Amino acid sequence: MAPVFISGMLYAKDEERHLGPTGLFGAVDKQQIKVTRVAEGSPADGSLKAGDVILGAGGALFKNDVRRELADAIDQAETEQSKGLLTLTLKDNKKVDLHLKVLGSYSATAPYNCPKTDAIITRAADSLLKIKDLGKSNLPIDYLGLLATGEQKYIDVVKKGLPNQKWAQPDMGELMAVIKGDKDSGAVGWSWGYSCLTLCEYHLLTGDESVLPAIKAYAIALAMGQDAGGLWGHRTAAETRGGRLPGYAQINQPSLTCFLGMLLAEKCGIKDPELTRGIGKTHAFFANFIGKGALPYGVHNPNPKTYNNNGTSGSAAVAFAIKGNTRGAEFFSKLCTTSYGTLETGHTGHYFNQLWTGLGVNMAGPEASAAFFKETRWLHTLNRTWEGGFTYDDETGNCFSYRGCSDAGSHLLNYCLGRRKLAITGRDSDPSIWLKGKELADTLALSTMDYSKKSDEELLALFGHPLPQVRGQAIWTLRSRKHTLSAPLLKMVQAGTDEQRLSATGYFGYQCPAEQALPALQELGAILRDAKAPPALRGAAVSALCFLGEPAYAYYADMLKIIVADEPDDPLGTLDETVGQSLVTLCKDPYEAGLVKDKELFYQAALKLMDHKRQSGRTAGMELIANIPLEDFHRVADKVQYIIDDKDVTYHSYHNQGPRGAAISILVKLNIKEGVQYLLDTLDTETGKWGFKVRMIMSVLPKYGANAKPVLEKLKADPRFKDIEKGRFGGQWRDMVKAIESPTTPGQKMISFEEAKQAGKK
Numbered sequence: 001m002a003p004v005f006i007s008g009m010l011y012a013k014d015e016e017r018h019l020g021p022t023g024l025f026g027a028v029d030k031q032q033i034k035v036t037r038v039a040e041g042s043p044a045d046g047s048l049k050a051g052d053v054i055l056g057a058g059g060a061l062f063k064n065d066v067r068r069e070l071a072d073a074i075d076q077a078e079t080e081q082s083k084g085l086l087t088l089t090l091k092d093n094k095k096v097d098l099h100l101k102v103l104g105s106y107s108a109t110a111p112y113n114c115p116k117t118d119a120i121i122t123r124a125a126d127s128l129l130k131i132k133d134l135g136k137s138n139l140p141i142d143y144l145g146l147l148a149t150g151e152q153k154y155i156d157v158v159k160k161g162l163p164n165q166k167w168a169q170p171d172m173g174e175l176m177a178v179i180k181g182d183k184d185s186g187a188v189g190w191s192w193g194y195s196c197l198t199l200c201e202y203h204l205l206t207g208d209e210s211v212l213p214a215i216k217a218y219a220i221a222l223a224m225g226q227d228a229g230g231l232w233g234h235r236t237a238a239e240t241r242g243g244r245l246p247g248y249a250q251i252n253q254p255s256l257t258c259f260l261g262m263l264l265a266e267k268c269g270i271k272d273p274e275l276t277r278g279i280g281k282t283h284a285f286f287a288n289f290i291g292k293g294a295l296p297y298g299v300h301n302p303n304p305k306t307y308n309n310n311g312t313s314g315s316a317a318v319a320f321a322i323k324g325n326t327r328g329a330e331f332f333s334k335l336c337t338t339s340y341g342t343l344e345t346g347h348t349g350h351y352f353n354q355l356w357t358g359l360g361v362n363m364a365g366p367e368a369s370a371a372f373f374k375e376t377r378w379l380h381t382l383n384r385t386w387e388g389g390f391t392y393d394d395e396t397g398n399c400f401s402y403r404g405c406s407d408a409g410s411h412l413l414n415y416c417l418g419r420r421k422l423a424i425t426g427r428d429s430d431p432s433i434w435l436k437g438k439e440l441a442d443t444l445a446l447s448t449m450d451y452s453k454k455s456d457e458e459l460l461a462l463f464g465h466p467l468p469q470v471r472g473q474a475i476w477t478l479r480s481r482k483h484t485l486s487a488p489l490l491k492m493v494q495a496g497t498d499e500q501r502l503s504a505t506g507y508f509g510y511q512c513p514a515e516q517a518l519p520a521l522q523e524l525g526a527i528l529r530d531a532k533a534p535p536a537l538r539g540a541a542v543s544a545l546c547f548l549g550e551p552a553y554a555y556y557a558d559m560l561k562i563i564v565a566d567e568p569d570d571p572l573g574t575l576d577e578t579v580g581q582s583l584v585t586l587c588k589d590p591y592e593a594g595l596v597k598d599k600e601l602f603y604q605a606a607l608k609l610m611d612h613k614r615q616s617g618r619t620a621g622m623e624l625i626a627n628i629p630l631e632d633f634h635r636v637a638d639k640v641q642y643i644i645d646d647k648d649v650t651y652h653s654y655h656n657q658g659p660r661g662a663a664i665s666i667l668v669k670l671n672i673k674e675g676v677q678y679l680l681d682t683l684d685t686e687t688g689k690w691g692f693k694v695r696m697i698m699s700v701l702p703k704y705g706a707n708a709k710p711v712l713e714k715l716k717a718d719p720r721f722k723d724i725e726k727g728r729f730g731g732q733w734r735d736m737v738k739a740i741e742s743p744t745t746p747g748q749k750m751i752s753f754e755e756a757k758q759a760g761k762k
Contacts, residue, residue, distance in 0.1 A: 017067065018393045020074045021100055021386040022086065024048065031055070031062045033070070042386040043098040048088075056089035071378035078103040078116070100386075106377065109370045112418035121415050123388030124408045125154050138167040138191035139405055140198045141355070145412030147198075147205055150421035155206060162202060163210065167195045170214050175221040181240025189232040189245075190254045192218055192225070196261030200268050201422045212268065219265035222258050223278025228613065229299060229652035230281030231255040241686065243649040248689040250298040250653060253352055255282065256315040263322045264423060283323060286316060288572050290328045292536075293468050294335060297347060299614060299653035301574075304468040307447060308339035310346035311353040314360030318424050321363045329363050330433040334467065336360035337368050337435060338447040340375035351392060351405055354379070358414040362426040365434025369417050369426075371444055380411055446470060451477040456485055463492065463503035471503045479512055486516050493523050502540055509544035517548055525555050528562070535570040538562065539578040546582035556595045559583055563605040573612055580609040580620030589627045603635045610639045615653035618643060622662030630670055634760040640666060641753070644678055646685065656692035657682060661700055668703040673750035676704055680711050683720070694724075698732045702739035707750060712740050 016025045016036040023042020026033040033054040038044045048054075056062050058073030077086035077100050084100040107114040128134060128142050135143050135158070143162060146154040162168050175192075177183035196218035199211045225236025227243065231250040237243050259282045262275060289295055293302030295312040307313060313335040320328030336357050346353040361372040383390045390407040413425060420426045435443055451459065451473050462474035478485070492504035505527060508520040527533050527541035542559055545552040560583075563576045570576070587593050596602045609621025622643065625636055633640075642648070643663040660682070667675030679701055682693050697715075701708045715721050724733050751759075 018382060018391040020071060020382045021384050022074065022098055023386040026054065028066050031066065033066060039386060043100055047096050047098060053091045054088050055091060057086065059087055061089060067382060068378045071381040074100065074381050075106065079105045109366065111373050111415050112366050112370060114418065117415055117418065120384070121149055121412060124390065124412050124415065125149055127387060127389035128406070128408050129157060135161045135165050137406065139194040140165070140167065141194065141409035142406035143198050143409070144201060144422070145406065145409030145416070147201055148413050148416035148419065148422050148425050150419045158202060159206060159208065167191065168199060168211065168214055170217045172217045175217055179221060179224045179236060179238060181238030187234045189234050189236055189251070189258065192222055193254060193257030193261045196222060197257060197264050197424070200261065200264030201424065203268050204264070204423065205421060215265050215268050216270045216272070219262050219270050219275050220272055222262055223274040226278055226281060228650040230278070230285045231299070232258050242647055244687060246686060249687065252295045252298060252312050253310060256312060256319055259286070259319050260315065260322065260424070263319060267322070267423065284571060286319070287325065287328060288574070290331050291468065304472045307335040307469055308342055308353065308357060310350065311356035313339065314356030314358065317360035317363045318356070321429055322423055326430055326433060329430065333360050333364035333368070333433065334435070334443050337364055337372055337443050340372050341447055343376055343379055351410070355410040355413065358417065359424055362417045363429045365429070365431065365436065366418070367440055368435040371440060380414070383407065383411065456481065456483045460485055460488060464497050464500040466499065471499060475503055475507050479507060486519065490520060490523060493520065498534065502537055505537060505540040505544060510547055512547070517544070518551060521548060521551055528555055529558055531565070535567055535575040539575050542579050542582045546586040552586055553593070553595060556583070556586070556590070557598065557601065560601050560605040563608055564601065573614065573617060576609060577612060577614055577617035577620065580617055580624065584620055584623045591627050591629065599632070607636060607639055610636070610643060613650060613652045615651065615656070615658055618659035619662055622659050622666065626662065626666060627669065628666060630756060631760040633670060634757050637757040646687070657688055657696040661696040665700050665703065668700060670756050671748055671750045672753050672756050674753045676708060676711050680714060694729055695732070698729065698736045702736050705740070705748065707748070708740045712737065
């Protein structure tokens with residue numbers, strides 16, 4: 001089978017893996033590789049064929065990690081001493097010699113000051129020059145790679161080709177048409193960011209002022225295309241959508257490159273109020289994650305369980321470094337440094353992980369970059385083609401997720417880190433945050449730390465670690481053991497460092513044994529009531545209390561007061577969101593539990609939550625009043641309707657139907673007839689993923705009993721539901737149909753929304 005070429009790049013196909021500059025592709029097992037095909041003209045052409053089984057390389061049989069061991073053998077074969085000779089061991093102890101190109105040895109400081117790195121850079125850059133449509137993609141990573149070399153001959157190629165590319169000549173009128181919603185140009189949330197940052201890097205490197213108008217056009221369009229949270233999705237927010245993003249809204253990966261484009265435009269001297277405002281909004285959002293966890297897919301809470309998410313820790317480190325946010329650059333570059341074992345993970349593929357993570361590590365300095373490269377160069381080796389280019393080799397066999405993205409450009413950026421010619425490759429990185437010596441070694445070791453082998457005291461010591469991922473794992477591990485550290489933990493809650501207090505407080509939360517958690521009740525309550533305590537610490541106290549059940553009811557009103565109070569130190573309302581979710585966890589039905597004693601306070605808090613900018617905050621507000629009696633409905637009716645209409649332009653997230661579904665569920669409980677139609681209307685709302693909409697309908701509609709039959713018939717007749725029983729929703733669909741058509745769920749007399757609203761007033 002012939003190799004598959006896309007834009008001049010060689011790709012692996014189906015379930016097979018690319019096996020580096022050998023020209024081989026194969027299915028990799030635990031201790032062998034079955035050859036699936038051989039690239040014509042490659043070193044393996046004529047020596048191996050599809051079906052051959054490779055058991056070893058470099059004179060040794062595979063033992064533990066087949067791909068890493070093969071990569072190490074390839075790198076050894078490419079040294080001057082080995083003269084390019086790679087010996088493969090096949091079944092029946094047959095030996096086959098392949099002759100690879102001699103490239104030399106990696107230096108201990110690679111990719112810094114390394115002749116082999118330089119040789120690979122030259123071959124990769126030259127491979128790009130053979131591409132007929134070089135630079136045509138509006139994700140021009142190939143141009144970025146060539147610029148990163150810092151070599152004039154490659155810069156001249158970019159200089160000659162870049163001005164002629166369509167993406168480098170944006171028409172401001174067309175960009176504004178997209179922003180207004182008069183024109184849909186596809187996934188510009190991705191392309192505009194990369195186009196802008198490439199133009200900026202080109203200008204900053206060459207001084208060519210001819211691209212400044214294009215940079216300004218993109219930068220202003222990006223700023224105007226943000227949603228209320230300062231982010232982008234596959235597309236931009238448009239005026240015709242009320243300034244909201246279409247579909248399932250925000251995605252952090254393209255948002256970071258859009259952010260980078262704006263930041264670099266500012267470095268290029270572009271000044272505009274829209275740009276300043278846009279940078280401020282995006283920076284405020286991402287800065288909220290510093291010290292708290294890795295970035296999630298979209299607008300969700302920081303993830304303290306992982307160090308990286310498809311390269312976003314890398315692009316965040318680069319962005320904060322360029323912004324001059326030293327704390328952010330330091331935090332995310334550390335997360336990248338210990339992420340060397342996860343480069344082949346990522347949503348729909350790891351392309352952006354492999355592109356950005358190494359760049360993020362480089363912000364932590366040359367020593368960190370060299371250590372990370374040593375751990376990950378095997379992957380670069382296996383992605384290298386025998387002709388000098390690179391493949392995209394997805395762990396799932398899906399090699400077309402990022403069609404049009406340059407693989408050689410991506411790898412070039414990482415190989416060129418030691419040259420530091422671009423802003424994104426560390427030209428102006430801050431030496432004060434560089435990792436060295438023991439601190440670097442300790443950071444590298446974090447992702448492989450075996451917490452189960454730590455003593456109780458060692459785990460307790462980790463409660464003060466600067467990274468939340470370490471603190472969180474230490475908490476979980478200690479919490480799972482029987483120990484005698486309750487007294488030291490309580491003391492830490494009272495008088496530890498900020499990190500220790502946060503960890504110790506959180507320890508007494510989810511799944512903490514009751515005999516340990518209950519004695520901490522008053523200490524947790526004291527933090528909750530301390531208005532001067534940091535919002536994160538108060539949030540941790542509330543999150544812990546909510547799992548203590550009835551003993552924590554004494555603090556229910558205090559939690560409501562936290563929501564009602566202004567929190568100037570918490571601009572994204574994280575504390576309110578946390579408290580709202582904790583209230584729902586603490587008591588599913590506060591009405592039945594007798595906790596709605598001060599109705600003014602209760603509904604003031606509920607309404608504030610229902611107006612929260614984060615979707616999860618709004619959902620908590622709705623769930624808080626899930627069992628609202630009819631006589632109280634008038635207090636929240638207008639806001640419930642507002643949530644159902646779902647048109648607020650300042651909301652930060654609207655990809656699933658959480659708050660809207662919870663609002664409609666309230667109508668169901670009160671037997672309000674408009675809820676049936678609202679459920680049906682969900683299918684045609686512009687925002688939100690189809691799967692989330694379908695799940696919400698199937699969950700809520702049966703609650704109407706027989707009154708839902710007319711809607712069920714409409715769903716059955718809808719072509720979009722023709723084959724639903726055959727797919728992933730089949731089981732839930734059948735359950736819904738059974739519940740609605742069952743004679744045990746007769747329809748009850750329904751009332752109108754307005755009648756329900758007036759009931760309490762009477």
